[in-house]
Amino acid sequence: MPLKKKNNRIENRLRIILSAAILLLIILSIVSYRSLNSFKVKSAWVAHTSEVLFNVQRLLVELKDAENNHRAYLVSEDETFRRPYINSKIGVMEYYNESQELTRDNSKQQKRFKQLLTLIDKWYALVEDIHIAKEDSILNKAMIKTSLKREIDVMENIQSIISLIEETEENLLKKRNNDVDIALEENYLIISIFAALTLIIILLAYLHFIRDIQLRSALEDQLQESIHRLSQTNQELEQFAYVASHDLQEPLRKVISFSDIILRKHAEQLDEKGRTYFDRMINSTERMQTLIQDLLNFSRSTRNIGDRKSIKINNLINEVLEDLSESIHEAKGKVKLKLTTETTINGTPVQLRQLVQNIISNGIKYRKKDTNPVLKIKTKIIPAVKLEQKIPLLVSEEFIEITINDNGIGFDEQYLDKIFTIFQRLHGRSEYSGTGIGLAISKRVVENHNGYITAKSEVGKGSTFFIYLPVETKA
The missing domain is CATH 3.30.565.10 (Histidine kinase-like ATPase, C-terminal domain)
Structure with missing residues (x-):
């Protein structure tokens, strides 16, 4: 196979390997990028659900604190317990609003939050009625017992709805944590595949590089051999050129010389036709001399002589x-x-x-x-x-x-x-x-x-x- 074709085959093979490697890396990069984005999105949903649970739990804690301060106030009539109760609604509503905003994507949770708000307002209204009756000194044990029962019923309903909200969010959290785990495993798998393929590509490139060096070395050896053979051929051409310039031209010179002598010394013995034949012979011989000289010049022109x-x-x-x-x-x-x-x-x-x-x-x-x-x-x-x-x-x-x-x-x-x-x-x-x-x-x-x-x-x-x-x- 010609050296140029072999070199072209090596270069084409290298281009194919490099192109395939680049394409593979691009595909893996795209897949990895999408997988990482998916992991980020799912992780964000886990954080989102965790935040909902935290706010709902804090809301319940605030309500419980308000309930404890309310009852302490009824027993002790100490205003230091009433003030925290009054301020508690601010904290309760803050956690409520944040939780309700975070669950806008869930219609069922939104309905529960509406119910929860109604119950919270009802609980605070019941408690406020008791506090007003106490201030007006019209509160008796029967009224306290009735009011506390109604208040406890409302609080139990509040806790029940909060439990439903928490249960839903916990199920979502469990599912979303599972999605994150799957995404994480996918990322590990993609990274492992990416690393393995990168190593394979590096190994293939290295093996191809070694083979390329070996092939190029073999081609260089062939080239040197071709140069050597060409040098020998040039030497043979030079020898031929010498023969053409000396040995081949010498007989032609003699033909021309003897023909010229015959024409000069024996012209009278030749008729017109004979002299014409001699003239044509001399012209043909001179053309042959010119051709040989031109071939010699062409042979010399193939080399840098001098x-x-x-x-x-x-x-x-x-x-x-x-x-x-x-x-x-x-x-x-x-x-x-x-x-x-x-x-x-x-x-x-x-x-x-x-x-x-x-x-x-x-x-x-x-x-x-x-x-x-x-x-x-x-x-x-x-x-x-x-x-x-x-x-x-x-x-x-x-x-x-x-x-x-x-x-x-x-x-x-x-x-x-x-x-x-x-x-x-x-x-x-x-x-x-x-x-x-x-x-x-x-x-x-x-x-x-x-x-x-x-x-x-x-x-x-x-x-x-x-x-x-x-x-x-x-x-």
Whole structure:
């Protein structure tokens, strides 16, 4: 399996595990949050019921205290017992109002509280009548006995209703305490599940991390092996290039040389047809020489041959134009330059010279009939961020853009990728000479220098090639 696919599988598996872990944690967090809220609500209801019970019990205590003070006053006629009795109603009503407010959600309890209020008012009214009769000195034993009996009956009814209220609240408290216990157990269970799953996720992540390291180590070993094999292949290619440049070309040179001797010294022995055959043979042999030389150049372009050094791009362009001056003059061509301030790049001089020469040569070669070639060459600096989608590795913050425009025959842009492929030609050999390797070499040279090359064109309206190369970083 290719290394890239293996790396993608590892990354995809890691994304799936992390996504599942995050999703699981989110779900558990939501469940835990809801469970805690439920626990809080149920705990609040327990506190609410407990408060009702407390207030009702305090209400009964206040009533009992009032009853004791009332009877002590009747026996002793001491006003110190009457004052607490009088003040007791404030406390009784305070506890009553709080209890009645707390049970607004319970209609049965509300009915009982209404009955309770009626009985409390009745009890205080009975007691007050006894106190008034005593003050008016019209109270006798028979009246006291009758009043006390009525008073006791009312108090018993009060206690009975309070008991019903307390019983209801105690049942509610028991149920709500049970709900709280269940909610607490649920919280413990959720926390336990949460902790267990967290540990499992951590363990799985750890195991996956270890496996990932092992896989990456294996991939690195495979990569090193591939690099080693590639190095061996490059050495074999270099050996082939040497053979192509020397051993294969030597026989061709002899064919051309002997053919030329025959044509010069024995031309009179050949008829017109024979001389034509010899001319065609020499032309074919020369094309073979050119093809072998171009293959050699392409082989060299796949590697960074030679030492890299600082190169002033303006000087390089001018030197190439000087080398091609004869070809430009013969084609009656013109070159218009618009170069930016001197810019330095780091690269291999031989390869970069060949790159620029190939593009300019094409501009001269692929000219329209009866039209003198005009080339416009300009350079400018652009920020690297503009090339993020084009170049995988941005080795500099700035790039130089070299634009080479011609007024030649142009090409259909649907063949843009094709023109940078080795042996791909858009025109027949009878129309324009060449082997279809020049632009493939140019692309390899640009890639060797961490750059990018592309083109725009329209049939009959010329072509524009764009070359991007990283500007040398100042130390």
